[in-house]
Amino acid sequence: MNFLAGHSFDFNKLIYDGIYYLNRHDMAMLEENKEVQQTKKLLNEMSKVITPEMQAFNKTYLPRVQEFMNNPEQKTLEIDVKFIKIKVYKYLEIQVLRQYYNVPLHIKYDDESIMKRSKMIIQKYLRIKRAGK
Secondary structure, three states, X not given: OHHHHHOOOOHHHHHHHOOOOXXXXXXXXXXHHHHHHHHHHHHHHHHOOOOHHHHHHHHHHHHHHHHHHHOOXXXXXXXXXXXXXXXXXXXXXXXXHHHOOOOOEEEEEOOOOHHHOOEEEEXXXXXXXXXXX
């Protein structure tokens, strides 16, 4: 004890944190988990890359969305997404939701299956006025 105390051993850290022990199997699992986390982080960073295809799609459809939003008579807008990469039309979806975050919108697709989707459907929610308000 005198030796440890004389060499600045932190007994409080030992008491609070304990002594960790991993066998080889657990250590391998930990290292594998770290690699998986790093891969997920890399994929997340890559997903933030905006491709020319995404920019072109948005340049084509954002004006249509703006026109739709400014037209109170139009309640639904359909955008053809057949043969378009998912990442491309999802980017438009994110941009619309960010730009019109204060407007009650619902974005859905004509089919739940990603492979069968052909239309993105943007709907405006109706604001219902309550009696007495």
